[in-house]
Amino acid sequence: xxxxxxxxxxxxxREYPQLAADLKSMxxxxxxxxxxxxxxxxxLEHSVRPVVWGRRLAAxxxxxxxxxxxxxxxxxxxxxxxxxxxxxxxxxxxxxxxDVLDAFLLAKTIELGGFDDFSDFxxxxxxxxxxxxxxxxxxxxxxxxxxxxx
Amino acid sequence: MTRIIAxxxxxxLTIGMMAMDDDLPAxxxxxxxxxxxxxxxxxxxxxxxxxxxxxxxxxxVGVEGGEHAAYQQPPHYDAAALMQDRVILAALxxxxxxxxxxxxxxxxxxxxxxxxxxxxxxxxxxxAGGQRIEATATIGVSE
Numbered sequence: 326x327x328x329x330x331x332x333x334x335x336x337x338x339r340e341y342p343q344l345a346a347d348l349k350s351m352x353x354x355x356x357x358x359x360x361x362x363x364x365x366x367x368x369l370e371h372s373v374r375p376v377v378w379g380r381r382l383a384a385x386x387x388x389x390x391x392x393x394x395x396x397x398x399x400x401x402x403x404x405x406x407x408x409x410x411x412x413x414x415x416x417x418x419x420x421x422x423x424d425v426l427d428a429f430l431l432a433k434t435i436e437l438g439g440f441d442d443f444s445d446f447x448x449x450x451x452x453x454x455x456x457x458x459x460x461x462x463x464x465x466x467x468x469x470x471x472x473x474x475x
Numbered sequence: 476m477t478r479i480i481a482x483x484x485x486x487x488l489t490i491g492m493m494a495m496d497d498d499l500p501a502x503x504x505x506x507x508x509x510x511x512x513x514x515x516x517x518x519x520x521x522x523x524x525x526x527x528x529x530x531x532x533x534x535x536v537g538v539e540g541g542e543h544a545a546y547q548q549p550p551h552y553d554a555a556a557l558m559q560d561r562v563i564l565a566a567l568x569x570x571x572x573x574x575x576x577x578x579x580x581x582x583x584x585x586x587x588x589x590x591x592x593x594x595x596x597x598x599x600x601x602x603a604g605g606q607r608i609e610a611t612a613t614i615g616v617s618e
Contacts, residue, residue, distance in 0.1 A: 418605075424565075424598055424599045425522045425523065425565040425601070426522055426601045426606075428522070428565070429569065430605050432569050433605065461565065462551070464551070464565055465524075465562075465564065466553050467553050467561055
């Protein structure tokens, strides 16, 4: 790449014939230094770089969105497997099912005089035979749930 | 006119006889006790829950307890299941006197017509500590 070659391609301005002649004569004797060429190339690269960065940013955005989507999908499933699973209503054993074993545990709790706010099914502030009756009624209800009801 | 009246009476008699024919199977209605057994093998049976299904013209009219002292009281069931052919039964006992092996845990009284079939499925069984155990549920029909 040479500026002398390029300057020869330009037509000389008619208004400044002397200047054009001087420039032509200068370009014949002076060559453009190599470091100037490098600087020009470097400036050119910088002018192109925003496009490259734009693509990289777009790719990064896609990756971030993908990771976010996967996380949103997976986190609820992971939490279901973990111990932080929301407890089903009626599920005193916290095993994910509602069956007679929940009633058994409640009966044992009542026998031992324990109190579990979760098991106050009739909302009378106590855990007693009344709550056990409510739970067993729910368990045997036809069309009720064994593991999914709330 | 007399002929028309006679024809009408004949039609009514025919329809009435056809209706009586439809009611004839009512004489086939009978009451059948069905025993429910749970086999907990070596483990003491602390709790059990089963589902019973009748296929055909079946109505549940009564529920009795089982043979062992721990389950002599009728099990819990949905009273709304009476007059239906499907019922969930459950019982528990927190004492130490519990049956092991195969034991009759309940007896159902059914009103049936024709030749219905019955089916039972164990939902869950637990031991003396309320822990889930392997068990089987079966039925026995005694006419």
